[in-house]
Amino acid sequence: MNLQAVLVVAAALFAIGVYGALSQQSLVMLIMGLEMMINAGILAAVGFWSLAAGGNPQGEMLVIMFMTVMAVEMALGFSLITNVYRIRRADITEKLRRLRE
Amino acid sequence: MNAPSWTTVLFWFFAAGGVITGYRVFRADSMVRAAFFLLASFAATGGLLVLLGAEFLGMVLILMMAGEMLVMAIIMVMYMMNPAGLNPMFMVHQHRTSVIAAVASFLALAVLPFVITLPARANPRPVAATAQLGTELLGDSMLVFQTAGVTLLATIVGTVALTSRRGRYGDAEEGSKEPPLEEEAMESP
Incomplete structure (x- = not known):
C-alpha cells in the first residue's frame, strides 16, 4: 500500500465518474457520476494526507470540505431534478434542449 | 519475497471492490440497483480510508453515503421509468466520447504518480x-x-x-405545460 497505488485506484474511480457524468441520460445517474468523481478526490486527498503529509490534520479538514461539497451537490441536484420534473415531466437530459419555453 | 501483509490484501480487496462496483453502477439494469452499487463503491472507499489511517473520515463517509443512497433510491423510484430493472436498460448518449474521455483521464491521472516525485512523509504510527x-x-x-x-x-x-410549490414569485407550476402523450418530436435548436 503505497501512494502510487492509492492514486491509481483514485484515478480509476475518477475515470468511471467521468464516464458516468458524460454518458448518462438520466439526471440522477449523472449526479452519481459526479459523486464518484468527488469520491475519487476524497480518496486521493486521504492518500496524500496519510502517506505524504506527515500527519497534518489540516489534510483531513480538506476532506471534510470535500464531503460538504458532495452533500451540497447532491441536495441541490435533487431539488433541481424535482423542479425540472414538476415543470417539464422530464427526467433525462435530452428533454432539456431549451432553457426556456 | 515475503507473504503480503493483511493490510495489503485488504487494500487490494477494497480497491478492486470499489472499482468493480463503481463500474457496475453504470451497467446495472435497475437504477435502484445502481444506487446500491454506488453505496458499495463508497463503502469500499470508506474501507480504504480506514486502512489509510483516517478512521473517522472513513466511517463518516460510509454513514453519510448510506443515507444519501437511500434517498437516491427513493428518488429513482419516484421519478424514473423502469425502476425495477425488469427490462435491460442502457440509457446513454455520446457513448464514444465518454469512453474516450474516461480512458484519457484515467491514463493521464494514473501515469502522473509514476513520472513525478511524490513526497514521502508518511504519518507517524500510531497517529x-x-x-x-x-x-x-x-x-x-x-x-x-x-x-x-x-x-x-x-x-x-x-x-x-x-x-416548495408556492413561493414568493407565485405558484411553482405556473406557466408549465403538460407534455403531450405521444413522443414529442426532438427538434434541433
Missing part, C-alpha cells in the same frame, strides 16, 4: 488521527468548519426554496 482532527476542528480550523456548517444551512434553505 491519533481522530483526536487530532477533533482538536483541529474546534481549534485552528474552526472558521473552516463553521463555514461548512453555514454552507449546509444555506443548502437546506435553497433546497426548500427550490422545491
Whole structure:
C-alpha cells in the first residue's frame, strides 16, 4: 500500500465518474457520476494526507470540505431534478434542449 | 519475497471492490440497483480510508453515503421509468466520447504518480488521527468548519426554496405545460 497505488485506484474511480457524468441520460445517474468523481478526490486527498503529509490534520479538514461539497451537490441536484420534473415531466437530459419555453 | 501483509490484501480487496462496483453502477439494469452499487463503491472507499489511517473520515463517509443512497433510491423510484430493472436498460448518449474521455483521464491521472516525485512523509504510527482532527476542528480550523456548517444551512434553505410549490414569485407550476402523450418530436435548436 503505497501512494502510487492509492492514486491509481483514485484515478480509476475518477475515470468511471467521468464516464458516468458524460454518458448518462438520466439526471440522477449523472449526479452519481459526479459523486464518484468527488469520491475519487476524497480518496486521493486521504492518500496524500496519510502517506505524504506527515500527519497534518489540516489534510483531513480538506476532506471534510470535500464531503460538504458532495452533500451540497447532491441536495441541490435533487431539488433541481424535482423542479425540472414538476415543470417539464422530464427526467433525462435530452428533454432539456431549451432553457426556456 | 515475503507473504503480503493483511493490510495489503485488504487494500487490494477494497480497491478492486470499489472499482468493480463503481463500474457496475453504470451497467446495472435497475437504477435502484445502481444506487446500491454506488453505496458499495463508497463503502469500499470508506474501507480504504480506514486502512489509510483516517478512521473517522472513513466511517463518516460510509454513514453519510448510506443515507444519501437511500434517498437516491427513493428518488429513482419516484421519478424514473423502469425502476425495477425488469427490462435491460442502457440509457446513454455520446457513448464514444465518454469512453474516450474516461480512458484519457484515467491514463493521464494514473501515469502522473509514476513520472513525478511524490513526497514521502508518511504519518507517524500510531497517529491519533481522530483526536487530532477533533482538536483541529474546534481549534485552528474552526472558521473552516463553521463555514461548512453555514454552507449546509444555506443548502437546506435553497433546497426548500427550490422545491416548495408556492413561493414568493407565485405558484411553482405556473406557466408549465403538460407534455403531450405521444413522443414529442426532438427538434434541433
